[in-house]
Amino acid sequence: xxxxxxxxxxxxxxxxxxxxxxxxxxxxxxxxxxxxxxxxxxxxxxxxxxxxxxxxxxxxxxxxxxxxxxxxxxxxxxxxxxxxxxxxxxxxxxxxxxxxxxxxxxxxxxxxxxxxxxxxxxxxxxxxxxxxxxxxxxxxxxxxxxxxxxxxxxxxxxxxxxxxx
Amino acid sequence: xxxxxxxxxxxxxxxxxxxxxxxxxxxxxxxxxxxxxxxxxxxxxxxxxxxxxxxxxxxxxxxxxxxxxxxxxxxxxxxxxxxxxxxxxxxxxxxxxxxxxxxxxxxxxxxxxxxxxxxxxxxxxxxxxxxxxxxxxxxxxxxxxxxxxxxxxxxxxxxxxxxxxxxxxxxxxxxxxxxxxxxxxxxxxxxxxxxxxxxxxxxxxxxxxxxxxxxxxxxxxxxxxxxxxxxxxxxxxxxxxxxxxxxxxxxxxxxxxxxxxxxxxxxxxxxxxxxxxxxxxxxxxxxxxxxxxxxxxxxxxxxxxxxxxxxxxxxxxxxxxxxxxxxxxxxxxxxxxxxxxxxxxxxxxxxxxxxxxxxxxxxxxxxxxxxxxxxxxxxxxxxxxxxxxxxxxxxxxxxxxxxxxxxxxxxxxxxxxxxxxxxx
Numbered sequence: 355x356x357x358x359x360x361x362x363x364x365x366x367x368x369x370x371x372x373x374x375x376x377x378x379x380x381x382x383x384x385x386x387x388x389x390x391x392x393x394x395x396x397x398x399x400x401x402x403x404x405x406x407x408x409x410x411x412x413x414x415x416x417x418x419x420x421x422x423x424x425x426x427x428x429x430x431x432x433x434x435x436x437x438x439x440x441x442x443x444x445x446x447x448x449x450x451x452x453x454x455x456x457x458x459x460x461x462x463x464x465x466x467x468x469x470x471x472x473x474x475x476x477x478x479x480x481x482x483x484x485x486x487x488x489x490x491x492x493x494x495x496x497x498x499x500x501x502x503x504x505x506x507x508x509x510x511x512x513x514x515x516x517x518x519x
Numbered sequence: 520x521x522x523x524x525x526x527x528x529x530x531x532x533x534x535x536x537x538x539x540x541x542x543x544x545x546x547x548x549x550x551x552x553x554x555x556x557x558x559x560x561x562x563x564x565x566x567x568x569x570x571x572x573x574x575x576x577x578x579x580x581x582x583x584x585x586x587x588x589x590x591x592x593x594x595x596x597x598x599x600x601x602x603x604x605x606x607x608x609x610x611x612x613x614x615x616x617x618x619x620x621x622x623x624x625x626x627x628x629x630x631x632x633x634x635x636x637x638x639x640x641x642x643x644x645x646x647x648x649x650x651x652x653x654x655x656x657x658x659x660x661x662x663x664x665x666x667x668x669x670x671x672x673x674x675x676x677x678x679x680x681x682x683x684x685x686x687x688x689x690x691x692x693x694x695x696x697x698x699x700x701x702x703x704x705x706x707x708x709x710x711x712x713x714x715x716x717x718x719x720x721x722x723x724x725x726x727x728x729x730x731x732x733x734x735x736x737x738x739x740x741x742x743x744x745x746x747x748x749x750x751x752x753x754x755x756x757x758x759x760x761x762x763x764x765x766x767x768x769x770x771x772x773x774x775x776x777x778x779x780x781x782x783x784x785x786x787x788x789x790x791x792x793x794x795x796x797x798x799x800x801x802x803x804x805x806x807x808x809x810x811x812x813x814x815x816x817x818x819x820x821x822x823x824x825x826x827x828x829x830x831x832x833x834x835x836x837x838x839x840x841x842x843x844x845x846x847x848x849x850x851x852x853x854x855x856x857x858x859x860x861x862x863x864x865x866x867x868x869x870x871x872x873x874x875x876x877x878x879x880x881x882x883x884x885x886x887x888x889x890x891x892x893x894x895x896x897x898x899x900x901x902x903x904x905x906x907x908x909x910x911x912x913x914x915x916x917x918x919x920x921x922x923x924x925x926x927x928x929x930x931x932x933x934x935x936x937x938x939x940x941x942x943x
Contacts, residue, residue: 424585427869428867428892448892453868453871
């Protein structure tokens with residue numbers, strides 16, 4: 355996922371970038387620790403997950419990602435039948451505070467999109483790994499999955515990323 | 520702005536770091552170290568404030584509540600904001616009113632003592648240098664608050680004109696209130712409480728009762744735009760009944776050594792209803808109220824007429840001019856501006872600043888300057904500039920987001936009705 359711009363953020367207005375300080379908030383640190391990372395999934399460093407089952411891989415954003423984004427108010431998804439490439443954007447998620455690009459963790463053909471998200475974008479917050487899935491892809495290079503992180507690695511990655519800010 | 524996520528902008532630092540680790544590290548530490556802290560900094564951190572750099576200050580963008588919850592709570596209960604990054608300034612001397620009138624569009628002379636108004640500092644071309652709330656404390660004392668991000672240029676501008684004014688014998692001097700902190704307490708206006716619960720719950724907004732516990736002065740006699748100097752929680756404060764949310768409320772300039780105690784007392788007296796609120800919700804609230812954010816919705820090249828602030832140009836000023844850029848502004852008043860600031864509601868993703876606005880045939884007609892999802896209305900709201908003639912409420916338009924056109928319609932502002940406390 356990639357941050358594109360602030361809402362009509364005051365920070366944006368003044369052309370000032372934001373950065374958060376480490377250890378500022380117990381509440382935030384706790385919520386990070388409580389973010390769920392599921393076994394059996396693969397994770398990209400841009401905070402998308404992929405679940406490969408049989409011929410199809412399901413893709414969404416992680417609990418950690420939705421927690422940082424805040425309430426999702428709009429989801430933009432690709433057309434069924436289109437293609438996605440590893441590391442390239444395929445859609446966008448809008449929260450109250452920001453617009454974020456969603457990158458595909460793997461390459462392939464989009465065989466299904468979660469149409470429920472157009473009516474109920476909040477599913478991304480309430481159920482990031484189940485009802486909030488975004489697209490299903492027929493992978494074109496299954497070996498790409500090996501370049502992704504496992505659950506333990508991703509948990510560590512999130513901790514390190516949070517700690518560095 | 521693209522790069523790998525993280526919250527509200529951590530990303531930006533990180534993205535730079537990925538591109539050039541060493542240089543970015545230097546910049547990061549330099550910027551962190553250079554950031555100014557308000558006296559409430561530790562208080563914010565202790566309350567879960569997520570601190571971000573803003574206009575050279577480290578300020579809370581949000582606390583534990585989400586921006587959505589925080590925004591809604593302000594209108595249902597109340598919010599306390601630390602706005603000490605903004606710059607309070609007093610102009611004193613027997614000629615301070617004629618001096619200020621050279622720089623702003625307001626009829627300062629016509630303000631009753633103890634009354635304030637929103638105004639605009641203009642440049643020679645009639646463009647806005649900044650917007651500001653100014654108060655005539657007395658005929659020889661003006662108190663004003665300017666935007667944090669504009670502080671340096673505003674002060675330089677005022678100083679330059681003050682030197683010239685004084686060299687011609689004018690009596691004016693200034694005092695920058697760096698010894699004070701500024702808190703904004705905003706609270707649900709009572710009309711809203713009536714409509715929410717169909718009950719005449721509290722005659723008068725709740726902001727006053729909360730603050731009323733902390734002062735002997737009768738706040739029910741202090742109406743929107745009015746200013747008093749009074750003791751609040753034992754400290755001598757400048758109190759203005761104003762705000763940036765559309766709700767009722769106060770801005771309280773308090774001696775910095777008393778600011779934390781005052782913030783604690785307000786939160787305590789509200790019984791938990793007034794919650795600390797950060798810049799994120801403040802931006803949603805002001806957008807819902809249709810209020811301009813300088814730097815987004817108003818810039819050096821925007822005139823007050825284009826920005827829809829014609830009401831802020833005093834009648835006498837329209838007749839007499841006498842402020843910087845008056846020729847341009849008075850001509851626009853006569854002929855009408857070529858572009859105008861309007862509100863929009865829209866389908867699809869929320870428009871953001873710089874989203875293109877097209878007419879129904881696909882012709883470019885303007886640009887969005889602020890936009891987002893309204894936490895209170897649960898729909899997209901935005902403001903931007905369009906060509907005159909296409910500015911009337913109900914005019915259909917297309918708003919481009921990531922290359923796709925979505926339906927939008929010009930909508931009257933404020934999007935959420937304002938609840939200012941005015942004499943009935």
